[in-house]
Amino acid sequence: MPAIVPRVSMGRKTLIIVIAAVLIVSIVGLNLYRSRQQVPVEVSTATAQIEKMGATILTSGNIELVEKQEVYAPSDRLVREVPVQVGDQVKAGQILVVLEADSESLSLLEAQARLAEQEVTYQKYFNPAPEDLKIAEAEYKQAQLKYESSLRNADSYEKLYAAGAVSLQELETARTQLAADEAAYLKAEREWNKIRNGLQGAERRSQEVAYHRAREAVKLAEQNLTQFVVPARIDGQVMAVEVSPGDVTKAGQHLVTIGDPRRLEVKVGIGEYDAARVKKGQEVLIEASAFPEKQFKGQVVEVSQRAFVNKNTQSQQVEIPVRIAVDSEQEGLLPGFTVKVKIITVPEKERLVVPYEAVVDKDGQKYVYVVSQGKAKQAAVEIGLEGDLNIEITKGIKEGDVVILNPPDDLKDGQAVKPVEGPAQEARG
Structure with a gap:
């Protein structure tokens, strides 16, 4: 009796071949994916560390007398007397200069x-x-x-x-x-x-x-006379004398300046974006070119409530005037000196910081990737003070954590990573 040979149609055979091919491709792809997942991504890293950090605003200004009296000639007049000279100590009411006023x-x-x-x-x-x-x-x-x-x-x-x-x-x-x-x-x-x-x-x-009316007439006559027989309005020191007896002044000519050289201040302008950061009472560090190795201290005593346009800058920048009192230790500083000032808006203290490059923003939430056991672990963080190179982390990681710098956009939580050769980079101050 002849053997019975099963017959398979061509259509069914083709279907089986296709299914087998799909299975093979899937298996190969899965193996490739698993293989890729197991290949660590090379990354640059830095170590979260404790570092002293604060916030400052840098600007510049000129040293001025807190209180001064500058005397100018009201009109063309003959100088009768100049009873003071530079360096003299004067009291309020003492005559500084006498002009012809018959x-x-x-x-x-x-x-x-x-x-x-x-x-x-x-x-x-x-x-x-x-x-x-x-x-x-x-x-x-x-x-x-x-x-x-x-x-x-x-x-x-x-x-x-x-x-x-x-x-x-x-x-x-x-x-x-x-x-x-x-x-x-x-x-x-x-x-x-x-x-x-x-x-x-x-x-x-x-x-x-x-x-x-008679009283007012006397007051007016006295005020008029004080333009020519000029008394000191304040106690102080004679800082400048620019006329001598016998000179004939011109209207508006500077004659004498008095002030207290122990009471100095700096007037500066800060940008409108920094205005909210500057407060009365903040400490200020002052540097003068004449004393490159010395640092003077001061304090913010007034922040103007009105802005102005600084026309001395090319962009006509809007600025807010700030007045800074120089502390008593000011030996060597003179009115007119140009100085650099550093307003300490946030006092320096120890903070946990990482480089800016470690922090990423996803839909308004800040993250860093921490390297743990060869894998990138995504950690939600809260940030604080921002410095020039580093940023404070107030919550989410701890000191000593190794964070990834400039993490790739496609980096996944839990993905294997490998720091670049050499020791992990530390946060830069």
Whole structure:
């Protein structure tokens, strides 16, 4: 009996071949993928370390006197006296320079004389002394007696004239005397009442206005004279004298400067983006070219609440003025020195830092990749202070962790990695 040979159709045979090929390719691909996964990715690394770190703002400015008085000529004038010289210690009120001011001096004397008259009148009516009251009362009573006597005398002359005993001229003389004595009596009575009861109504207001005007006139004359006979407004030291007796000044010419060289400050401008970081009381380090090996200290004493455009820069940068007081240890610093200043906005202290290149941002979350047992472990971190090269890590990793620098975009959590040859790089300060 002949053997039975199974017959397989060509279509079924083709299907089997295709399935086998797919299985083979899948197995090969899986093996290649596993092989690639097992090949470590070479990476550069750095070690997270503790390092002293703070934040500063660098700028520059000029040393100035905290308080100073600069004297300028108000007009073309002859210099009469210069009673001070550079280095002298002066007190407030001490004369610094005397310019020709004859007419201004005369105006002051006249104003003072008018004020003296007004003060006598003002005191008499608004704050009378007991003696003023007694004198006014005595003058009133004396005028009253004289008036009453003249009244009796005039009555007598009227009768005598009617009887033909005196002439009309004699009667008129008596009448004239009576009128004069009556006027003097009424005036003395008013004066007595004014002093006793004080001025009233419009008369009171008029006297007050006259008195205050006289006082203002003296103040104005004094202020005008101080432009030419110039007193020191502050205690200090004479820093500059630029005229001598006999010189003729020009309007606006600088004459004398005084100030306290122990009280110095620096005025600087900071960019608007740094404004929120600068606060009153922050420490400042100051360096002067004249003392390259020395560092002075200061403190922020004022941050302006108003910005301005610095037209001295090419870009006309918007700046906020900041005033810095120089500490008492300032020997050698002079007004006018150009200095570099470093405002310490965040005090330096020990912080855990890594290089900037270690931190990546994914959808607003910061990460670093830590090398652990030959694999890259993704760690979510929180950052703090940012320095020039390093960034502070406040949460997520610890000191000594080795982090990957510039991790590849396709680096996966758990992927095998191999640091480049040589020791792991340390965070750079």
